[in-house]
Amino acid sequence: MNGDCIFCKIVNGDIPSKKIYEDDEVIVFNDIHPIAPVHFLIVPKQHIESLASCDYSHEELLGKMLVLAPNLAMKHGLKGFRTMINTGSEGGQEVFHLHVHVFGGGTVLPKT
Numbered sequence: 001m002n003g004d005c006i007f008c009k010i011v012n013g014d015i016p017s018k019k020i021y022e023d024d025e026v027i028v029f030n031d032i033h034p035i036a037p038v039h040f041l042i043v044p045k046q047h048i049e050s051l052a053s054c055d056y057s058h059e060e061l062l063g064k065m066l067v068l069a070p071n072l073a074m075k076h077g078l079k080g081f082r083t084m085i086n087t088g089s090e091g092g093q094e095v096f097h098l099h100v101h102v103f104g105g106g107t108v109l110p111k112t
């Protein structure tokens, strides 16, 4: 737990979120500023700053997060979706607690 981290506060229940899945390692909630009709974030409960902080000890957790993406996307009626992991400020990351964006719905997403 990182006291200054907004996603740690969501994990702890100190900040409310629209939770769509939870287990002992992972929480999934809707993005507060969705960029598509369906847009959720897959977040490890453990505070990991970014994908760049991961090593082989995180293999299982990362695998679980990726397998959850199609599972939850299909449950939300998506036939296709996009995943995005922004890493570091230069990669567009704004919240420095690892998360996988999953979004889609409506129209075919642009290539970039």
Ligand code: 5GP
Pocket (backbone or CB within 6 Å): 006, 015, 017, 018, 029, 030, 031, 032, 033, 034, 085, 086, 092, 093, 094, 095, 096
């Ligand atoms: P990043 O740019 O770090 O990849 O994405 C951070 C995402 O977290 C953004 O899409 C932003 O809308 C979302 N976000 C930031 N603060 C909150 C919050 O308090 N609650 C929720 N549900 N999403 C948040």
Ligand code: ZN
Pocket (backbone or CB within 6 Å): 001, 002, 005, 006, 007, 008, 009, 046, 047, 048, 096, 097
């Ligand atoms: Zn955190």
